Amino acid sequence: MNSLIQDYPAILLSEQQSPCLSLYQPTHRHHPEKEQDPIRFSNLVKEMGESLSKQYPSRDIQALLRPFELLAKDGAFWMHTTEGLAVLSSPGLFRVYKLLRPVAELAVVADSFHIKPLMRIMQSADRYQVLGLNRQAFKVFEGNRDAMDEMPPIEGVAQAAAEKLGKDPVDREGAHRAHGPSGDAAWHGTNVKQDADNRDTEQFFRAVDQVLLEHYSQPSGLRLILAALPEHHHLFRTVSRNPFLIEEALDVDPDALSLDELRERTWQLVQPHYLERLAGFVDAFNAANASDRGADALGDIAKAAVAGRVETLLIEADRLIPGHIDATSGEMTTDDLINPEVDDVLDDLGELVLKASGEVVVVPAERMPTQTGAAAIYRF
Secondary structure, eight states: OOOHHHHTTHHHHSOOOSOEEEEEEEOOSSTTGGGGHHHHHHHHHHHHHHHHHHHOTTSOHHHHHHHHHHHHTOHHHHTTOOSEEEEEEETTEEEEEEESSOOOOEEEEESSOOOHHHHHHHTBTTOEEEEEEOSSOEEEEEEOSSOEEEOOOOTTHHHHHHHHHTOOGGGSTTOEEEEOTTSOEEEEOSSOOHHHHHHHHHHHHHHHHHHHIIIIIHHHOOEEEEEEOHHHHHHHHHHOOOTTEEEEEEESOGGGSOHHHHHHHHHHHHHHHHHHHHHHHHHHHHHHHHTTSEEOOHHHHHHHHHTTOEEEEEEETTOOOBEEEOTTTOOEEEOTTSOTTTOBHHHHHHHHHHHTTOEEEEEOGGGOSOSSSEEEEEOO
């Protein structure tokens, strides 16, 4: 399982060797609905095979599809699905992402990855992360208003925390292992003095804070909520240097809650911040628009995006405008016959802004300050 936070957007927007295969489908957490998921996946793989035969007849199509076929047969993988699935593949690259929002079924063969469904998810303003912490291990969850899941392990993260502790478990009387989310081991001792135990806890919390900042918070930029027993809050906040950690917290061991319970309690804390952030974007757009540093006309935004002038772009959630934007000229073509799942003006705008290091935010329709589906704040 790959980390979308680590890959998005740099790897997924970078140049890839063709053909680039992009597969999306909604998945299910529970039986009996989830029993159809691998069947639907296999059908989408067949569609990609047919497209490959037409577009790349000289390539070894079986070799290109083999990673997909192996995934289709992985029973353990299909036992633990979430709301959606994205699989991206090109020669030398194969990425599998479990998604916390459903996506439409889609199989695309092209010269670059189709990342528009991922952009709609990753740029949504309601996403957050939760750090589940105790004195021996940690977990990281990611969620939104609708769903939450434990983050897939990032190779070496828990081991990095253990190494930063600087302890040799062999020399510790009664030492035992406590596993982090990736299965790597962090060591803590028993039958030691209380002050030594407290020092170990402080060292561990410092290590967790460092790897969390490096591997989760900085790549994602998401708001972070601490979930831990009350006695651990003060120490962790004392050692933490994470600017994404908010003041509000959950005084509970997350293992004592179901994912739905954890999501519900977390969203109560996050929602005021979410609404405040959206209001800030709307106010900033209104001020920029009044001083000719903003726009809502799609054609104007498209040309500004190509020129690298867009600092912040607001896109209306669930709004699709069939069409295409020329990445060189900014000219916009709209056609009702275009498939909006593949060719959508708003998503083209988003990709252009991201490639120019701008910020894209997906906003609910009721919070959008414009009627066009987009609102741009210019750099100049």
